[in-house]
Amino acid sequence: MSQVMETVRTYLRSNKKLPTVWCAGCGLGIVMGAMIRAIARMGVEKNDLAVVSGIGCTGRLPAYVDFNTLHTTHGRALAFATGLKLAKPKLRVITVMGDGDAVAIGGNHFIHSCRRNIDMTAIVVNNAIYGMTGGQYSPTTPHGRRGTTAPYGNVEHDFDVAGLAVGAGATFVARSSVYHVRELDKLIERAMRHKGFSVVEVVANCYTSYGRLNKLTSPVAMLQAMKEGSVTVAEAAKMSPAELEGKFVRGVIQERELPEFITVYDALAEKLAATPEVVAGVRRTLETYDETAYRLKAYRKKA
Amino acid sequence: MSVQIGRRKVIFLQGNEACALGALAAGVDLFAGYPITPSSEIAEFLSESLPLVGGRFIQMEDEIASMAAVIGASLGGAKAMTATSGPGFSLMQENIGFACIAEVPCVIVNVQRAGPSTGLPTQPAQMDVMQTRWGTHGDHSIIALSPTTVLECFTMTIECVSLAERYRTPVVLLMDEVVAHMRENASLLGPADCGMASRPRPAAGLADYCPFGASGDGVPPLAAFGGEYRFHVTGLTHDPHGFPTMVPREVDDNIRRIVSKVESRVDELASYEEFMLEDADVLLVAYGSTSRVAKASVRELRRAGVRAGLLRPRTIWPFSQKRLRELAPRLRLVVVPEMNLGQLVLEVERALCGAVPVRHVGRVDGNLFDPGEITAFALREAGR
Numbered sequence: 282m283s284q285v286m287e288t289v290r291t292y293l294r295s296n297k298k299l300p301t302v303w304c305a306g307c308g309l310g311i312v313m314g315a316m317i318r319a320i321a322r323m324g325v326e327k328n329d330l331a332v333v334s335g336i337g338c339t340g341r342l343p344a345y346v347d348f349n350t351l352h353t354t355h356g357r358a359l360a361f362a363t364g365l366k367l368a369k370p371k372l373r374v375i376t377v378m379g380d381g382d383a384v385a386i387g388g389n390h391f392i393h394s395c396r397r398n399i400d401m402t403a404i405v406v407n408n409a410i411y412g413m414t415g416g417q418y419s420p421t422t423p424h425g426r427r428g429t430t431a432p433y434g435n436v437e438h439d440f441d442v443a444g445l446a447v448g449a450g451a452t453f454v455a456r457s458s459v460y461h462v463r464e465l466d467k468l469i470e471r472a473m474r475h476k477g478f479s480v481v482e483v484v485a486n487c488y489t490s491y492g493r494l495n496k497l498t499s500p501v502a503m504l505q506a507m508k509e510g511s512v513t514v515a516e517a518a519k520m521s522p523a524e525l526e527g528k529f530v531r532g533v534i535q536e537r538e539l540p541e542f543i544t545v546y547d548a549l550a551e552k553l554a555a556t557p558e559v560v561a562g563v564r565r566t567l568e569t570y571d572e573t574a575y576r577l578k579a580y581r582k583k584a
Numbered sequence: 585m586s587v588q589i590g591r592r593k594v595i596f597l598q599g600n601e602a603c604a605l606g607a608l609a610a611g612v613d614l615f616a617g618y619p620i621t622p623s624s625e626i627a628e629f630l631s632e633s634l635p636l637v638g639g640r641f642i643q644m645e646d647e648i649a650s651m652a653a654v655i656g657a658s659l660g661g662a663k664a665m666t667a668t669s670g671p672g673f674s675l676m677q678e679n680i681g682f683a684c685i686a687e688v689p690c691v692i693v694n695v696q697r698a699g700p701s702t703g704l705p706t707q708p709a710q711m712d713v714m715q716t717r718w719g720t721h722g723d724h725s726i727i728a729l730s731p732t733t734v735l736e737c738f739t740m741t742i743e744c745v746s747l748a749e750r751y752r753t754p755v756v757l758l759m760d761e762v763v764a765h766m767r768e769n770a771s772l773l774g775p776a777d778c779g780m781a782s783r784p785r786p787a788a789g790l791a792d793y794c795p796f797g798a799s800g801d802g803v804p805p806l807a808a809f810g811g812e813y814r815f816h817v818t819g820l821t822h823d824p825h826g827f828p829t830m831v832p833r834e835v836d837d838n839i840r841r842i843v844s845k846v847e848s849r850v851d852e853l854a855s856y857e858e859f860m861l862e863d864a865d866v867l868l869v870a871y872g873s874t875s876r877v878a879k880a881s882v883r884e885l886r887r888a889g890v891r892a893g894l895l896r897p898r899t900i901w902p903f904s905q906k907r908l909r910e911l912a913p914r915l916r917l918v919v920v921p922e923m924n925l926g927q928l929v930l931e932v933e934r935a936l937c938g939a940v941p942v943r944h945v946g947r948v949d950g951n952l953f954d955p956g957e958i959t960a961f962a963l964r965e966a967g968r
Contacts, residue, residue, distance in 0.1 A: 297827065328810065328811070329810065331809050331810070344816055347814060349809035349814050350815075350817070351809075351818075352816070353656075354652070360644060360648065360650075361655060361656035362656060363642065363644070364642075364655065364656030364658075364660070365656035366656075367642060367657055367662075368640075368656070368658070368659075368660030368661060368662035369661065369808070371810070372660065389646060390645060390648075390652075393645040546635070546640060550635035560632055563629070563636065566595075566605070566633075567608070570605060572774055572775060573608045573609055576611075576637035577637055579637075579638070583638065584638075
């Protein structure tokens with residue numbers, strides 16, 4: 282146990298920014314721990330990793346971890362991460378987002394990141410509520426459940442985050458929960474090792490804003506519900522839709538190979554450098570002017 | 585296509601192409617954008633040329649994402665830019681504010697078209713002057729340049745990159761549809777001739793790197809992600825190390841510094857073109873493609889016996905009052921033609937504080953002014 286704590290401390294900005302803003306009983310600390318353990322097991326250097334987030338309780342995570350950290354605007358973490366990755370492809374990038382962040386305001390960036398397949402990992406902490414702003418219903422609040430803006434029960438229907446990622450073309454999609462800590466550690470590691478865009482949905486508990494409104498008696502009871510209300514992918518395969526009703530499926534939901542964006546882009550650029558007759562018109566314009574001719578020549582030499 | 589004249593090369597170019605070429609000359613290595621008329625040629629040109637020079641191009645899902653990607657790339661150490669028009673510029677405001685508070689160098693080209701909303705996508709306007717200054721929420725500052733010629737589309741793009749890097753701030757190139765789609769000869773200068781500056785970088789081996797500290801000139805050095813220093817960047821008000829703060833003193837320091845690093849340099853950043861101003865007592869103040877027309881009006885007014893002259897601010901924001909105030913004592917009338925219903929004229933009025941009558945003439949039908957209408961307006965206002 283003490284070794285585990287040691288690992289976690291190595292990667293936390295423990296002298297500066299702790300304790301966290303998170304409530305007692307919140308699942309986010311577990312997610313942060315799982316992420317850190319996955320990073321430690323992979324032996325990633327602290328300088329070689331960026332953690333990018335949006336807004337909300339999950340958005341606060343990067344401030345606590347000792348990497349290159351970027352706390353962006355609401356919903357936009359993946360778009361910032363995309364630019365960062367394009368500028369520094371060797372930098373490993375993890376984005377952490379809540380459910381409102383990832384699939385409400387950031388829904389467009391989420392599906393397009395899934396489709397685009399840039400090599401980075403998105404951890405979506407799904408606690409089915411807007412916690413930081415006080416418990417308003419989110420796109421993953423189940424139908425009929427309460428939020429401060431759904432005082433009579435949610436009229437809308439919820440997103441299946443992992444299913445959305447699969448549908449949008451993500452090449453690695455997994456789901457676990459803050460109860461299944463060891464499984465979560467391993468899934469985050471597998472996601473990071475995957476070449477391409479990977480999504481890990483983490484079912485999490487917000488007792489303060491969701492639990493109390495929905496008469497879930499304690500944070501522990503919420504964890505207990507994750508244990509009892511979920512099945513593995515293998516178990517699910519043997520169950521009927523009726524048996525699966527009200528349960529969520531854990532494990533690797535999608536894993537496939539697809540050429541990664543930057544790899545394809547750079548291979549194309551190298552091919553262009555080697556074939557001067559391609560895009561001759563543009564080349565001619567660039568060659569006309571010293572400064573751009575220089576950049577053209579310098580890159581051709583390098584390629 | 586090109587002619588060598590001394591150190592310069594003269595090329596026949598379109599404004600948008602010149603802008604893209606300027607970006608390449610300035611060393612821009614990342615462009616993220618979303619298609620929108622009348623700016624799309626910039627993205628098209630850079631999608632073709634960036635992979636040829638070792639840069640990268642990406643078409644994002646919208647302008648919000650484009651602006652975000654530009655900021656992300658800049659934090660990774662790239663010189664990054666985007667290009668758009670009014671509707672896209674509106675969407676970018678959110679993350680332009682982030683770039684302001686997080687002090688991330690980036691360039692936004694806004695090829696103005698008539699609005700509001702979808703407006704007239706293919707026709708010119710100057711309706712985003714105030715949005716450029718105040719489009720994003722909260723106190724902040726911004727730098728914006730306005731080109732009038734194809735050559736300036738080129739040189740000002742270089743200047744914008746330079747200013748963004750030097751002052752760690754978003755910089756807007758405020759073009760308009762006419763200057764963007766017009767073709768004319770441009771004798772290209774090099775970045776050195778445009779005064780290319782670079783991003784302040786921290787020294788190596790610092791025990792305590794402060795990415796948001798108040799250094800001597802108000803622009804703290806910025807390291808790149810993935811280098812020697814690990815640091816935190818947030819859109820929350822932050823302390824000198826970049827961590828969120830609610831300490832009133834630190835909050836106050838943060839906001840005042842990001843504003844004053846630009847506003848304290850207003851006269852240093854200001855640049856003008858003056859045309860027939862020597863003896864002028866009727867002053868036209870115009871920028872962008874309107875100033876090309878205003879020059880013709882100045883000539884017409886002179887022929888009609890009015891001593892007219894033109895002051896063309898190249899720097900729109902921060903707006904410098906200095907030259908206007910110097911000229912004020914000998915002026916009897918100031919006319920401000922704009923392709924809007926009165927935006928930069930408000931700054932002109934503020935500068936002159938009622939010392940000289942200031943009259944605005946606006947055109948919002950999607951067409952460029954005709955010299956005659958500015959001339960006729962000025963003659964009427966001058967009591968002729």
